[in-house]
Amino acid sequence: MQSLYDIPAPAKLNLFLHITGRRADGYHLLQSAFMLIDWCDTLHFDIRSDGLISREDLSWTLPADDLCVRAAKALQAATGCSQGAHIGIVKSVPAQAGMGGGSSDAASTLLALNRLWGLRLPLEALMPIGLRLGADVPFFLSGRHGWVEGIGEQITPLELPSARFVVVKPDAGLDTKLIFSDPELKRDSQPAIISGFAANTLTFGQNDLQAVAQKLCPGVNQALAWLATQGLDGRMTGSGSAVFAHLLHAIDLQNAPVAMQVRLCSSLEVHPLVGWATSNGLSVASVC
Numbered sequence: 433m434q435s436l437y438d439i440p441a442p443a444k445l446n447l448f449l450h451i452t453g454r455r456a457d458g459y460h461l462l463q464s465a466f467m468l469i470d471w472c473d474t475l476h477f478d479i480r481s482d483g484l485i486s487r488e489d490l491s492w493t494l495p496a497d498d499l500c501v502r503a504a505k506a507l508q509a510a511t512g513c514s515q516g517a518h519i520g521i522v523k524s525v526p527a528q529a530g531m532g533g534g535s536s537d538a539a540s541t542l543l544a545l546n547r548l549w550g551l552r553l554p555l556e557a558l559m560p561i562g563l564r565l566g567a568d569v570p571f572f573l574s575g576r577h578g579w580v581e582g583i584g585e586q587i588t589p590l591e592l593p594s595a596r597f598v599v600v601k602p603d604a605g606l607d608t609k610l611i612f613s614d615p616e617l618k619r620d621s622q623p624a625i626i627s628g629f630a631a632n633t634l635t636f637g638q639n640d641l642q643a644v645a646q647k648l649c650p651g652v653n654q655a656l657a658w659l660a661t662q663g664l665d666g667r668m669t670g671s672g673s674a675v676f677a678h679l680l681h682a683i684d685l686q687n688a689p690v691a692m693q694v695r696l697c698s699s700l701e702v703h704p705l706v707g708w709a710t711s712n713g714l715s716v717a718s719v720c
Contacts, residue, residue, distance in 0.1 A: 436548045440704045441473040441540040443531035445669045448637030450621035459583045466578045468700040480516030491523040499538040506561050515549045528605020530670025532568045539572030543708040555709040575706030596679040601693040602651025608671040614644045634678045642668040649673050
């Protein structure tokens with residue numbers, strides 16, 4: 433059985449997130465800057481000759497039809513591949529955090545199985561498969577920090593300065609559908625331009641979802657309040673309950689709230705699998 437082990441799936445932070453409108457089909461139009469960080473899940477792959485897709489949870493229990501399984505089946509369906517895979521998942525990135533953990537897992541699955549099954553699909557062929565799985569999947573496939581627009585499918589690569597962050601995930605998560613369906617959600621931010629963002633990358637704009645999230649999840653308020661006690665100005669990332677702050681000085685992690693995950697993270701230069709859809713090597717950048 434051919435194996436491919438220790439495939440990283442890094443999380444992201446939304447440095448800002450604006451909602452600029454809504455399409456006729458109900459999807460919200462977004463603008464955001466996504467930054468890859470070194471908080472990663474780890475995926476293990478073995479080829480199955482029987483064509484089946486199986487999964488083993490190596491940390492906590494995941495839903496039966498999680499995004500890794502769906503990504504593998506979608507790649508089979510798109511290519512007619514008769515090979516299968518057994519996927520072992522070591523989860524680290526928390527769920528419902530707004531950090532893209534599931535989408536990143538799906539992207540790493542597509543990239544890994546594209547190699548392991550010998551499909552040799554270019555990135556352009558993987559992108560539409562990823563978009564059908566979730567709006568954030570194309571970003572993780574792209575391999576670089578990105579200026580993201582539309583519903584997540586319009587991605588412009590960004591050069592961003594290296595940075596350190598403290599990320600705080602309350603015990604409770606947030607359901608994306610609840611936030612986006614809330615009548616009080618701000619949906620009319622003025623479109624931004626990359627040059628305006630580039631002048632102030634780590635303090636630009638706001639997260640338009642944050643006010644609704646604070647109403648729905650008290651843990652978001654508690655996490656922001658704790659960051660304030662450390663002299664840090666926090667904001668929410670994505671549509672989940674995690675918040676983050678640019679780390680400018682040492683902080684005291686000893687008094688961090690017990691019911692929250694608190695982690696110091698660094699930005700990545702690029703995704704550790706960047707170029708996997710076009711290059712021939714199987715080496716993984718050691719960043720996570």
